[in-house]
Amino acid sequence: MSGSVPASAVRAVAEAAARTERVVAALPRPPARVPEQRERATAAKNEARGARLALLRGHAQAVYDRLTDGRSVHLRLPELLAVAAENFPGLVPSADQMKEELARPQASKEGHEIDQGILLGALLRDPVAGPHLMDSMLRPTDRALRLLPEFRRTGVLQLDSVLLERRGTAAHLTMCRDDCLNAEDNQQVDDMETAVDLALLDPGVHVCLLRGGEMTHPRYRGRRVFSAGINLKSLHAGQISLVDFLLRRELGYIHKIVRGVLVEHEASWQSPTIEKPWVAAVDTFAIGGGCQLLMVFDRVLAAADSYLSLPAAQEGIVPGAGNFRLGRLAGGRISRQVVLWGRRIRATEPDAGLLLDEVVEPQELDAAVDVALERMDSPAVLTNRRMLNLAEEPPEAFRAYMAEFALQQALRLYSEDVIGKVGRFARAGRAR
Template sequence: MSEDTVAHAPGTARSALEQDARALTAQLAGVRARLDRLPPRPDRSAAQQHVARRLLTEARAVREEFLRRHVREVYATLTEGLSRVPRVADLLAAAARHYPGLVPAEADLAADREREQRAKEGWEIDQGIFVAHVLDDRPSGRHLLHAMTRPRQRAERLLEEFRQRDAVDLGPIAVHHKNGVGHVTFQNHRYLNAEDDTSNQALETAVDLVLLDDRIDIGVLRGGVATHPKWAGRRVFGAGINLTHLRQGRISLVDFFLDRELGAVNKMYRGHSGTFTGEAEPRGAREKPWIAAVDAFAIGGGCQFLLVMDHVVAQREAYVNLPAGREGIIPGCGVLRLPRFVGEQLARQAVLFNRDIPVDSPEGRMIVSEAVPAEEIDAATDRAVEGLRAMGLTSVLANRRALRMSVEPQDAFRRYMANYAREQGYCAHSQAVADNLDRTWTR
C-alpha cells in the first residue's frame, strides 16, 4: 500500500476517528481538571511543579498517539478534503474547534501570552506537536507547505498601492521598487533589526510584494541606516531574535518560529506556490532570485537569511554567527543549511559553541559571495544584479530550482520542519531558555 494511501475504507476510518476523538476529549478533560486544581505555574511548590509536568506529559502522550493514528484524516477534515488552504494559525484554530483538547484553546493561549516566558504553562508545545504530525505525513505536509507559500492577503491588498507609489512602509520593514529591483529593508531600529512577531509578519508581506509585482525580477535584502546611538548613521543587517521579547513571552511559536521558516524564508528560497498537485517538487507560480547586502553583522536569523540567497555581498569587517547555544533554541533552518556551506564540524562550532565567523576569512567566504570595503557594497550589489540579468532570468530560475532540488528537496525540508515544530516548542519553554535569558540580562 502506498504511503499516501489511507489504510482504512473512508467510512471505517471516519467512524474510528470520531470514536477516538470522543475518547481523547474525555481523557484530556480529566487530566485538565487535575491540572486546574494546581496554582498557576509561578506559585507552585516543587512538588506541585512535578505533578504539573507529569500531567502535561501524560496529556501530550495521549495527543501523540491520537495523531499517529489519525493525522491524515484529521487534516483532511479540517481542510475539507484538501480543498481549503489554511495557514498554520488557521489550521490550529480549526483543530481546537473540531477536536476539543487536541490543541490548546484560544483562552489558554491568551493567558500564556500575558506571562513572561519562564511563567508560561507551555501550551504552544501542544501546537508544535500537532504541526509536527501534519508535516510528517507526506500528503498533509506537502499541502500545508503549499498553503504557507501562498501570498498573504495583506500583500494582495497592498499590491496596487505598491505599484503606484513604488514603496510601502510596513513599520519594522520597508519595501521599495527601483529599476526592476525589489528592495526589502530592515528598519527595526530600536532593536538593531532584531526579529520578533511583528517584524516577521511585515517581512513576509514585503517578500510577497516583491514576488507579486511583475515589474520586479530580483529581490535585494539589506539593513537600513541605524538610529541606535552606538550605530547611528551606519547600516546594520540583523541582530537575530529579539531576546527582550523572548524573555517577556512575546515571541510566538506560530507567528514567529513557524511562520518565519514556512513563510518569509521559504518564499525567498522557493517562491510562491502554484496550483497544488501533491508533487514532491512542484513548480512555483512566482520565483525570483535574491541578493543580500550585509553591513556590520548577520547574527542568528540574519545569518539564516544568507543561506537561502543566490548572492551575498558583505562588508569586509562584518561577521556572521548562529548563537543557538547561548540562546537555548534551534536557529531556524540554520542547522539544516549551514553544514552544506561550511561543513558539519564548523557548523557544530557555530551552533553549539557560539563561534563567530568573520566574512573575510576562508570560512566566511563559504557563506558570502563577496567581501568588500563598506563603501563598495552598493556597487557590488548593482554588479550582482546585472550579472544575474546578463545570464537571463529564465536560465537563472531553472538553475536555481535545479540546485535547490539537489541540495534541499522539499520533502527533506518538510521532514526537518516536522522535527523543528515539536522540538522548538519544547526548547522555547524549557528552563534552560529562561536561565539563559536571565544570564543575558545579568551581563
C-alpha cells in the same frame, strides 16, 4: 492513510485534556510551584500529550482532511489550529487558553504551544497532509494581496519594520527596526512575509535585495546593521510565538525566498510558483536569524568589517532551519563550531567564503550590490537557481526537518535553561 478519526481516540484526548486542566488549575502559576507541584503538572500534561500522539500516529491525514474539507481549502497555521480546537476538543489549546497564555511572560506560561507543535509536527510528517500544508504556507498572505495594487502603482511601501522599494527592476527590502538592531519578533516576520510576497508578485520586479538599514543605536548610529537575530526581550516577555514567529518565519517568507510564492499566474503550466533571484548585503553583523537568512540567498555580499554568528547553544533554542542548511554550505565541523560552540566568523576569514560570495570594503558595498543585481537579473539565473534549490534542498527533506522542528523548538521555548537565559538578558538590559 486517511479514513475516519476513531471516536474513542477523540474522546480519550478530550478526557485527558480535561483532567490535565483540573490538575493545573489547582496549582499556583509556574514560577511559584515547588518541585512536587511541577512534577504533578508535568505528569498530567504528559498524559494528555500521550493521548494526542496516540490519535495522530495513525490518523494524522484523517484529522487534516476533516480540518481542510478533504484538502479542498488551504489554511495557514493559525487558521488550521483554530479549526482544530473547534473540531477536536483538547487536541490543541482553545482560543481562550491561547489568549490567556500569550498575555503572560514566558516564565509564567503553561506551555500550550507544545501541544500545537505536537499537532503541526504530525501533520507535516504525514506524506499527504504535509505537502498540502507546505503549499498552503507558500500562498500569498491576504495582507500582501490587499497592498499589491498600491505597491504596483507607487513602487514604495513602508511597513513597521521593513521598507520595500522598487528601483528599476530590483526590489529593495530594507530592514529598519533601528530600535533593536533589526532583532526579529512577530511583527518583523509579518512585515517580511508581506514584503517578500509583494516583491515576488510585482511583475515589474526581476531581482530582489535584502539589506539592513541605518541605526540610531548609540553604538551603531548612522551605520547599517543586517540583523541581531531573535529579540530576546520579546521572548522573555512571552511575545515570540511558535506559530506566528518561529514556524511562520521558516514555512512562510524564508521558504518563499527559496521556492517562490504559490499563486495562479500565466506561466503556471511551467512552474506553480513565481520565483526570483535574491541578493543579500551584510553590513556590520548577521547574528542568529540574520545568519540563517543568508543561507537561502543566491548571492551574499558583505562588508570587510562584518561578521556572522549563530549562537544557538548560547540562546538555548534551535536556529530555525540553520541546522538543515549550514552543513551543506560549510560542512559538519564548521557547523558544530558555529552552532554548538558559538564560533563567530569574520568576513575576512578564509572560512567565511563558505557562506559569503564577495567581501568588499564598506565604502564599496553599494557598488558591489549594483553589480550583483544587474548580473542576477537574468532568465537563465532564474531557471538555474530553481534547479540548484531542487538539488540542494529537496522539498521532502525540508518537510521532514520542519516536522521535527515544530515539536523540538516548542519544547526548547519552555525549557528551564531558555527561560533562565532570557530572564538574565532582560534583567541585564534593565540594569543598563
